[in-house]
Amino acid sequence: MTALVVANLSAREVSRRRAALLLVVSLPFWFYLARRDLSGQSTRALTLGIGWAVSTLTLFVVNASRGVDPRLRLTGASVLGIIGGRLLAMTGIGVLLALGYWGLVAVDQDLFHLWAAGPMMLITALVAAPLGSLIGAILPRELDGALALLCISSVQMLADPAGLLAKVMPFWSAREVGNYVVDGGSIDFVWRGLAHGGVTWLICVAGTLAIFHWRLRLVRYPEPELP
């Protein structure tokens, strides 16, 4: 119940940040437009842009709620209800964004396996929401968190795909599934990518919940003794 209310109100709050929302929605598009002539590069850049946009938006939403969360806990809400509800909302926004851009590449690009571009973008959006939340939990200042997400996205884009560094970054799943989408090859790319995304999602969600459990813990006092 609390989680659904938090999710609903978080989504409403985000929808009212018109300028931020416009930038978030358009950011992956600029990534895409920069190399629209190359199907592979543009689709990969677009997907990474979705990850960056959704994680950054989640970071700002998490930071904006910092003052209200302890009061909600005192009023009776559980950490899972508060954080889970917020993640639900941001994941929903990410999924909508991913579906929209899947439609764009469907009409604008000639990909080897177009259907797999959907899971590629969706898994990126699913990972991005808890990643933004985790970074927001670790780095309370918005600028610090935004720079950290910029670093993660940049390293993911620039790291050698054959090396270990690229594979331990959170958006490696997009790169892996992207191999199947753009270059064809074995469907194992898709399964490996989804598995990487699933593990990353679990780590980010568990990390977020653990940090917020600690940060929003309430001291349990005994009740006063009756006379």
Added chain:
Amino acid sequence: MADWVDSLESELVRLGLQPGRARHLADETEQQAAESDSPPGEVFGPAVLYARHLVAALRVSSAPARLHAGPVMLSLAGVSKRYRRQTVLADVNLTVRGGEVAAVVGANGCGKSTLLRICAGLTRPSGGSVRRTRRVGFVPQDGGTVGGLTAEEHFTLFGAAAGMVPGRARSTGVHLASRLAWRPGARQRAQQMSGGTRQKLNLVLGELHAPDLLLLDEPYQGFDQGTYVDFWQQVFAWRDAGRAVVVVTHLLHDLQNVDHVLDLGASA
């Protein structure tokens, strides 16, 4: 409508009013609601809560003699707080019962807000013991709201946290707001409110789940004179309804009507 009126009447009787007096008040309330062409639940909020407010108002207006203090709601014994080598609070003792108001005073930086956070359970004390009732409302000095949400959405959010259904949370919030002479705008978001209005919202959110103990950290910042007077009347109404209230304040003329004054002294 009949259900609501019956609930009001039975709650008034349960709170100690004579049955005839309770019947009379319930009839009057029903007539007032009829005049505004709205169900009483929409006008006055939940019957149980409105009964408590009615009884509090009656006691304020008709009984100069104060209620006897109730059970202990908050007890601090030898509470201290240290941040690394700096002692912020040392050996703080305070007991507040239901039907009492305690004021916490002291210079800037002496640990007033830290003490209130300890009372709420948001900060762990370094030493001493704290006992407090489970149902507590906390109103911070600033923040505590979501800039992009309206007042009614805040009521829904905090109501959900307290296990209230959205409709009931909203009607209770609107009713409590009216006691601070405030009618929340349907589309006005917290970030568009003046500082004083945002503090009214903060106060209502602290009281929404009808806590037994209210912890208020200088909640009147930004209030105009009229609202400031309303605020203290509200504090005394809470007290007379049997609640315990702890208020952090730096305005010494507030202190003449409170039951306890805890002076934390100079800056730590």
